[in-house]
Amino acid sequence: MASIPYKCTLSPEMQKRAEKELGENHLMRKLAFNTLYKYMEEKPRIKFCRDENFLIRFLRAKKFEVDRAFKALKKYYELHLKVPEFFNDYNPRGIKHVLDDGYPYVLTDTDMEGRKVVAMRAGHWDPSKYPMLDICKALFMVIDQLVEDEETQINGVSSSLI
Template sequence: MLKLSIRTLNPQLQQAAIKELHEVPERLTADIAALRIWIQQQPHLRAREDDQFLLAFLRGCKFSLEKAKHKIDRFYTLRTKYPEFFSVTNVHDHKLRELINSGIIVYLPTPLNEVGPRIAFIRSGCYPADKFTMQDIAHVMEGIQDILLLEDDYALIFGIVSVIDVKKASTAHLMQMTPAGLKKMIVFSEEALPLRAKAAHFTNTPSSFETFFNLLKPMFSKKHQQRLSVHGNKLDSLYEHIPLKYLPKEYGGENGSIEEGIAELNKKLDDYRDFFKANAQYGTDEKLRPGKPIDFDNLFGMEGSFRKLEVD
């Protein structure tokens, strides 16, 4: 039997994978092989087939082979349909690097509670609203998520908790978040990405944020709506979910700094240059899809409606 090319989990992570994700270590070779064979049998699909990448989808779907198939299909379908949102191929793109250097998002080094979800720290509005679009923001987010899929076992096993600081967000920033763009990002997150969003905490929210939040919330499934929290300027309520020590140094915490996070992301983009360049060869061809083609109008809704997604 061929040896898998995957990372060995530490005992705590392995125990969590078995308990929370229904992972059976002795069955990994067979599970990954089954998913790879399915990919090779799909005439419309060109997807990565390396062990660690396929394992990410299996873990993200709690080892439901059918759900993993669905997510991989949606992952490449949406990247092919909307590459400007979801498919990074050039890590030297100046907009990509400028947004990274603005500190719009960093992933903090210590997971929540030491062994738990990865913490994403997002600073909305730290970039010029007249220079970057919503698709530029989505492009950055997806590029970083590609790296998490390959190397962050805490994110894959325990999910991601996001802290979104809206202090610098102006009305112009919030107006960029169009319903059409938000729908694309939410559908991709819930139907295509094998990273579970465990919670999102909005903090330092201005009065104008209420309108945006009321637009955003109904787009999620009811389960995900329950995972959204707005704390305003009441940081004590945030600390009930994420203790201060797990925030960046700039916010009084002990969990690395924004500057260090930016440097780390730039290094990772450099290291993964060839990986991202290869993204151009993967995707879907709807003309070759067996059965009915994807109904994008139904997927995203028509005339402003939005199909609710019930996912874990």
């Protein structure tokens, strides 16, 4: 299966931060992707996404420690298999009512470390309005969307329970 090559959209400043904090550079990315592909071939039963723009989020989350990144990638797929109800019908329209009420919502400003902040207003949740399953779906969807952004992959995400 062919891979989709990574395309860097980071500013020069963010590239420097990624290199300093994560050890990321062109050569490290290339070696890490090749090692991930090798690991994927050893697990043919799992249909891994080979889009490097998707895979890089796992490498960055584990500071380019490929073994740890691959474990996280496997857990991602295992979670989708173990609790498919969180990911089935995975579309914003299906949980619009939850998102409209702010369960969860992303603050417009970042925290002092440049991280996106995901807030949950747990005290305002009315279980008769929608089930916890819908909140979980919304949370997974919001996090998935946030980590598509390269700066968020480097800066991270923080959470706040209000």
